[in-house]
Amino acid sequence: MRLLEFDYFEAENLEDAVAHLKKYNGSCQIIAGGTDLLTALKQRLYTPACLVSLDNIPSLKNIKEENGAIFIGAMCTLEDIINSELVAKKLPALKQAAWEVGSPLLRSLATIGGNICLNTRCRFYNQSSFWRSSREKCFKAGGSICHVTNKQESCVATFSADMPPVLIAYGASVRLIGPKGTRLLPLRQFYTDNGRFPNEILTGSGEILTEIEIPTPSSQTNSTYCKFRLRNSIDFPLLGIAVLLILDKGKFCKDARIIITGAGSAPIEAVEAREKLLQQELEPQLIDAAAQIAASEIHPMRSSFVSPRYKREIAGVVLAEALEKAGGIRE
Amino acid sequence: MTDYNFIGKRIPRVDGLAKATGKATYTVDVKLPGMLYGKILRSPYPHARLLKIDTTAAQQLPGVRAVITGEDVRQVRYAFVDTPRYPADEQPLAVDKVRYIGDEVAAVAAESEAIAEKALSLIKVEYEILPPVFHPEEAMQEGAPVIHDEQFEGTSFWEEWGVTEQKKAVKQNSAVNNLSGHTLISFGDIEQAFRESDYCREDRFELKATAHCQMEPHAAVASYDPLAGKLHVWLSTMGIFLKRYFLSRALNMPASKIRVHHTFVGGAFGGKIDLFPYEFCAAYLSMKTGRPVKIELDREEVFMTTRQRHPIIVKIKTGVKKDGTILAQDIKVIADNGGYRGSGPVVIFLCHGFSFPVYNVPNYRYEGFSIYTNNGIRGPQRGHGAPQIRFAIDSQLDLIARDLGLDLLEIMRKNVRKKGDVLPNGDQLNSCGLTECLLGAAEAINWQKKRKQFRTMENAGRYRRGVGISLCSMFSGAMYYPFASAAVVKLHDDGSATLFTGAQDIGQGSYTTLSQILAEELGIGIEDVHVVAGDTELCPIDLGSFLSCTALVTGNAVKKAAADAKRQLLESAAELLGVEDLTRLKAQQKTIFLEDNPEKTLSFSQAIQASVLKRNGNPIIGHGSYKGYPRAERYPSLAKGKGLFTGAYGFAAQAAEVEVDTFTGKVKLLKVVTFHDCGYPLNKTIVEGQIHGCTSMGAGQALSEEVYLEKGQLFNPSFLSYRLPISLDTPESIEGIVATIEPSGPFGAKEVGEGCVAGILGAIANAVHDAVGVRIYSLPITPEKVLRALGRI
Amino acid sequence: MKKKIRLIVNGEEKVLTIDVQQTLLEVLREDLGLTGTKKGCNQGECGACTVLLEGKPVSSCSLLAVKADGKAVTTIEGLAKGGQLHPIQQAFNEKGAIQCGFCSPGMILVTKSLLEQNPNPTTAEIKEAIAGNICRCTGYVQIIEAIRSLVP
Numbered sequence A: 001m002r003l004l005e006f007d008y009f010e011a012e013n014l015e016d017a018v019a020h021l022k023k024y025n026g027s028c029q030i031i032a033g034g035t036d037l038l039t040a041l042k043q044r045l046y047t048p049a050c051l052v053s054l055d056n057i058p059s060l061k062n063i064k065e066e067n068g069a070i071f072i073g074a075m076c077t078l079e080d081i082i083n084s085e086l087v088a089k090k091l092p093a094l095k096q097a098a099w100e101v102g103s104p105l106l107r108s109l110a111t112i113g114g115n116i117c118l119n120t121r122c123r124f125y126n127q128s129s130f131w132r133s134s135r136e137k138c139f140k141a142g143g144s145i146c147h148v149t150n151k152q153e154s155c156v157a158t159f160s161a162d163m164p165p166v167l168i169a170y171g172a173s174v175r176l177i178g179p180k181g182t183r184l185l186p187l188r189q190f191y192t193d194n195g196r197f198p199n200e201i202l203t204g205s206g207e208i209l210t211e212i213e214i215p216t217p218s219s220q221t222n223s224t225y226c227k228f229r230l231r232n233s234i235d236f237p238l239l240g241i242a243v244l245l246i247l248d249k250g251k252f253c254k255d256a257r258i259i260i261t262g263a264g265s266a267p268i269e270a271v272e273a274r275e276k277l278l279q280q281e282l283e284p285q286l287i288d289a290a291a292q293i294a295a296s297e298i299h300p301m302r303s304s305f306v307s308p309r310y311k312r313e314i315a316g317v318v319l320a321e322a323l324e325k326a327g328g329i330r331e
Numbered sequence B: 001m002t003d004y005n006f007i008g009k010r011i012p013r014v015d016g017l018a019k020a021t022g023k024a025t026y027t028v029d030v031k032l033p034g035m036l037y038g039k040i041l042r043s044p045y046p047h048a049r050l051l052k053i054d055t056t057a058a059q060q061l062p063g064v065r066a067v068i069t070g071e072d073v074r075q076v077r078y079a080f081v082d083t084p085r086y087p088a089d090e091q092p093l094a095v096d097k098v099r100y101i102g103d104e105v106a107a108v109a110a111e112s113e114a115i116a117e118k119a120l121s122l123i124k125v126e127y128e129i130l131p132p133v134f135h136p137e138e139a140m141q142e143g144a145p146v147i148h149d150e151q152f153e154g155t156s157f158w159e160e161w162g163v164t165e166q167k168k169a170v171k172q173n174s175a176v177n178n179l180s181g182h183t184l185i186s187f188g189d190i191e192q193a194f195r196e197s198d199y200c201r202e203d204r205f206e207l208k209a210t211a212h213c214q215m216e217p218h219a220a221v222a223s224y225d226p227l228a229g230k231l232h233v234w235l236s237t238m239g240i241f242l243k244r245y246f247l248s249r250a251l252n253m254p255a256s257k258i259r260v261h262h263t264f265v266g267g268a269f270g271g272k273i274d275l276f277p278y279e280f281c282a283a284y285l286s287m288k289t290g291r292p293v294k295i296e297l298d299r300e301e302v303f304m305t306t307r308q309r310h311p312i313i314v315k316i317k318t319g320v321k322k323d324g325t326i327l328a329q330d331i332k333v334i335a336d337n338g339g340y341r342g343s344g345p346v347v348i349f350l351c352h353g354f355s356f357p358v359y360n361v362p363n364y365r366y367e368g369f370s371i372y373t374n375n376g377i378r379g380p381q382r383g384h385g386a387p388q389i390r391f392a393i394d395s396q397l398d399l400i401a402r403d404l405g406l407d408l409l410e411i412m413r414k415n416v417r418k419k420g421d422v423l424p425n426g427d428q429l430n431s432c433g434l435t436e437c438l439l440g441a442a443e444a445i446n447w448q449k450k451r452k453q454f455r456t457m458e459n460a461g462r463y464r465r466g467v468g469i470s471l472c473s474m475f476s477g478a479m480y481y482p483f484a485s486a487a488v489v490k491l492h493d494d495g496s497a498t499l500f501t502g503a504q505d506i507g508q509g510s511y512t513t514l515s516q517i518l519a520e521e522l523g524i525g526i527e528d529v530h531v532v533a534g535d536t537e538l539c540p541i542d543l544g545s546f547l548s549c550t551a552l553v554t555g556n557a558v559k560k561a562a563a564d565a566k567r568q569l570l571e572s573a574a575e576l577l578g579v580e581d582l583t584r585l586k587a588q589q590k591t592i593f594l595e596d597n598p599e600k601t602l603s604f605s606q607a608i609q610a611s612v613l614k615r616n617g618n619p620i621i622g623h624g625s626y627k628g629y630p631r632a633e634r635y636p637s638l639a640k641g642k643g644l645f646t647g648a649y650g651f652a653a654q655a656a657e658v659e660v661d662t663f664t665g666k667v668k669l670l671k672v673v674t675f676h677d678c679g680y681p682l683n684k685t686i687v688e689g690q691i692h693g694c695t696s697m698g699a700g701q702a703l704s705e706e707v708y709l710e711k712g713q714l715f716n717p718s719f720l721s722y723r724l725p726i727s728l729d730t731p732e733s734i735e736g737i738v739a740t741i742e743p744s745g746p747f748g749a750k751e752v753g754e755g756c757v758a759g760i761l762g763a764i765a766n767a768v769h770d771a772v773g774v775r776i777y778s779l780p781i782t783p784e785k786v787l788r789a790l791g792r793i
Numbered sequence C: 001m002k003k004k005i006r007l008i009v010n011g012e013e014k015v016l017t018i019d020v021q022q023t024l025l026e027v028l029r030e031d032l033g034l035t036g037t038k039k040g041c042n043q044g045e046c047g048a049c050t051v052l053l054e055g056k057p058v059s060s061c062s063l064l065a066v067k068a069d070g071k072a073v074t075t076i077e078g079l080a081k082g083g084q085l086h087p088i089q090q091a092f093n094e095k096g097a098i099q100c101g102f103c104s105p106g107m108i109l110v111t112k113s114l115l116e117q118n119p120n121p122t123t124a125e126i127k128e129a130i131a132g133n134i135c136r137c138t139g140y141v142q143i144i145e146a147i148r149s150l151v152p
């Protein structure tokens, strides 16, 4: 499959880019690394009239720390993140997650912004136009039926990006610029939990993600990302769990965050599992109990190749592993 | 062991540098002046009647040069299996019905790929949806939708060659619906033997369809020269003469009017031997437009519309004595060959043919069914039936060993065939290293120490290890069109030689091993051998690189051609040296010398010059040929398993050590061992490379590879979701070569590179059982299946 | 929409007018005739199309050519200099790392970048480096051996 024709606009600044997006009135998209977008275009999931590139806006490629926060430009590649000393030192789980995305051949093209904006995925949707023509158009593709649930007007496609769970765990916010100006939004609120339009931008806000802002974690912060997949490269997460623990005296859990990707239409926070951990000493029994709870907090759908039951079982196993890692109980 | 100069040496590949520098031209790289691009419109439905096709809008699109549909090629039929019993059932473009998702409906040639794609979207097709059937056991039932109801006419290509008897086509069998092939073979008395057995066991195993994943997608370029009436084609293929024959029959042209040109082949593994509609369409469109036409398939098309390995159901009942001696085996195989016959009748025959050389089973009954369904078409894939059947038989043998409290190794040892055995069909095992392979593999995997079988599960930690073993065998060539391989060795003034061979190097290294044979036999260096291959115009016939015939059949042809050239060379030299007895002359490093007086030498150049000047201008050209199976006159009966199959069987024993994560169900392959009886290794680096490729493919099929189908739709037509092994999955690998010296093989060589995809499946399944004490009866052994079997989910 | 771009391909400057929807892979193979770069999947999943972009290995099927404007691209054709094979090419051939050869250009280029960044990789690091490149023929064993043979 070749790409269809489109116009290509290299924005010199963000205002230009926003104006251009507006001009095309919905039929225009940002291209960052393009690693995800190009496949989607080849599959005719989108047929934009124009792509806007942000390559010529150097400010989007910075990684810096200022006033107790770390700022990462949306156009930083995953490789930039892997190679950043600042990230390695202050946000080790982010480095870990970046390292596990896709394959080495994609990581120097793929950007963190693109990863955050990644659409949800589904085995009935991420297919060529020929493939999809065998069935009625599904809801996400503009039809009215969902092949997973057989219900109308619903989409349960799976959110599968690796970076967002870690970012949310670190309490990140994203800066968006659009026709109505700029805003800073907690990343968690950027996601809609709507399989069809999973984030603010995909709902058609006409915005651009410019920057990620992460409060510099305290020295008591322990964080990790555990990705479970069927093949250890060239594979999206079947399930990915970011864990952040604020530990007092190395063991006492003052605060915790557990964010899961691959288990719903948005990154999911395991709230009850977190409750279980708070104000407790982190030890094997507690970890097992929290893992059990987390497994029941997710409701995976058959939009991927494994059964929901399997995913739930794995959620417990992976979370236990992540907690042990973050708690320093395991390597 | 004989001291050879080139045979058995680790000679680097002769085509390696072209490939390492990007200079090697594959079919996808061929670009001709004025070339058009073709695309194929396919059915999105698994089973439907074609009511109407309207191509008007597509025809009118600027840049479109031709649009064809089934109407243009109504009478054309061809197929991989084309026998009186099983007449060809494929058509290049659907005529009345479509039978699977991806079935070809129309083809377009245009000035660019983009225009061709656009044109496809302008073709309007009206379908009447028919009820489909996807499971072979359902398709076999009375009342199931009938997939093929057309009448077949015409003579098959076996009849043209007189290698089979004239027979009437089998009508749709009344007892079994959608039957595309049937094999029934028996010897001894199984009922009696089961009664005499101390222990019997019945099991059912199942394997999913898998994909070849050749890295080069399928492609064809065709260029028709109307003045000469000649069609030039570049195909990514394993057998140029077979393709030419298929094409000549389909296009109704004399074979000599078609020339297949050489290209490098980016992997084949059995999946590039059938004639495909895109190849026919490229040729037809080129004839129609008078321009070269290229059709290159997308990766998705390769997955969906070329070929897959047959998903197979195997039911086995085995009866044994207390000590594990096998008395009787009753095997029933059901293969789903998809919407067309593909190689259905062949695979159900080969499930028998590639397995019965392993154990001596005195009472045996084998029945195979190949069944039409509305899934994609299945064809040969490395091992073609062997992985499926070997997995089933050796999985069950492991279960029997456990039931009886015996060591699997001992049972295998007791039952394996030996050198000198004559198989029930008359084939002779003139070389057979099964026992040595078995013992070698067991030792290398540290069987005695690592086998958990007899220990209780005292260590119930999260990660558990186990070992398993399995055996396999494979033909070395057989009787198949063009039934023989020939070779020509042309000497040059400077004493070097050009080899003309119809064989294709599909990555297995045949240009290199054939060069070694030539250099060794003739007495020249490897760098003195030039290879001209894979061109039907320049090269003599060749069986093609399938059925593992290249080493033995083509190898023998090359050896004979080299010997013929050498004889002529020595005759010329003898005259000059005044020697009567040719056996006194030796040739090495392009020099001829007297064995008893090595000082007396003559260069090849001198002998060649003398031949030209004194022997009536003879520049010395050697010829050689070798039949697919010299003892066989006819193609064996697929239905009855009668007749001779192959001249030599390759064997292997394969062992695996796995670690199972009992929390996630993931199986990690730690170590694989292959002890391979390949007669004699012509080139160890190449033999090892073939083993690695086989074990990796086998491991993938055992653990993660599966063409995921629902209602005939293929959900994972990409490398992202079809999980074939990557570098991180590479286990420790140990290879042992058991040199048995096959008397009929060139320098003792026989099959390598196909059979040992088969043992690894059973080895892994048995190792998983050893590790966690549960049996997985269906492949691939996915993490989910493991957790289910362990009762965790 | 057309656009003029400038690429430094194997050290040589190329100024081309291309369609903006062309991938770098298409420009290399079709416009520049550099067919050593292969197309295995066309969607970032196999590595057959690997080229070095400013020295880093990338899937050229997943990159718009316009995005490579002004950048240095190394393809397999750029490795052997003056009829002299690159040591990696030599090692791949000697160790049996090449069978059908379709993955080889990509594998060799990834190896080049790996060894430039890390002349002393462990086996695990080698496996990681080639984890985006699929080879169906070799089971990776001899590829890994070939790369190891280049480590002092």
Ligand SMILES: Cc1cc2nc3c(=O)[nH]c(=O)nc-3n(C[C@H](O)[C@H](O)[C@H](O)COP(=O)(O)OP(=O)(O)OC[C@H]3O[C@@H](n4cnc5c(N)ncnc54)[C@H](O)[C@@H]3O)c2cc1C
Pocket: A029, A030, A031, A032, A033, A034, A035, A036, A037, A038, A039, A074, A075, A100, A101, A102, A103, A106, A109, A110, A111, A112, A113, A114, A115, A116, A117, A118, A119, A160, A161, A162, A163, A201, A207, A208, A209, A210, A234, A235, A236, A237, B720, C043, C044, C045
């Ligand atoms: C084979 C393969 C494997 C993969 N495996 C993984 C994996 O394991 N984990 C994973 O998380 N991802 C994976 N991906 C997806 C993808 O490569 C990554 O998510 C990558 O980070 C996306 O970034 P990009 O810059 O390439 O995004 P693009 O493809 O350029 O864009 C993705 C989407 O985001 C939008 N977008 C991008 N940037 C902005 C912005 N600044 N403002 C507004 N909208 C924007 C685009 O319009 C587009 O819709 C894989 C992709 C492939 C092809």
Ligand code: SF4
Pocket: A121, A122, A123, A124, A125, A138, A139, A140, A141, A145, A146, A147, A148, A149, A154, A155, A156, A157, A195, A196, A303
């Ligand atoms: S979940 Fe349903 S609606 Fe959403 S993409 Fe999948 S099939 Fe379509």
Ligand code: FES
Pocket: C038, C039, C040, C041, C042, C043, C044, C045, C046, C047, C048, C049, C050, C059, C060, C061, C062
């Ligand atoms: S062709 Fe680009 S990664 Fe496969």
Ligand code: FES
Pocket: B215, B266, B267, B507, C097, C098, C099, C100, C101, C102, C103, C104, C134, C135, C136, C137, C138
């Ligand atoms: S050598 Fe054939 S794919 Fe690697």
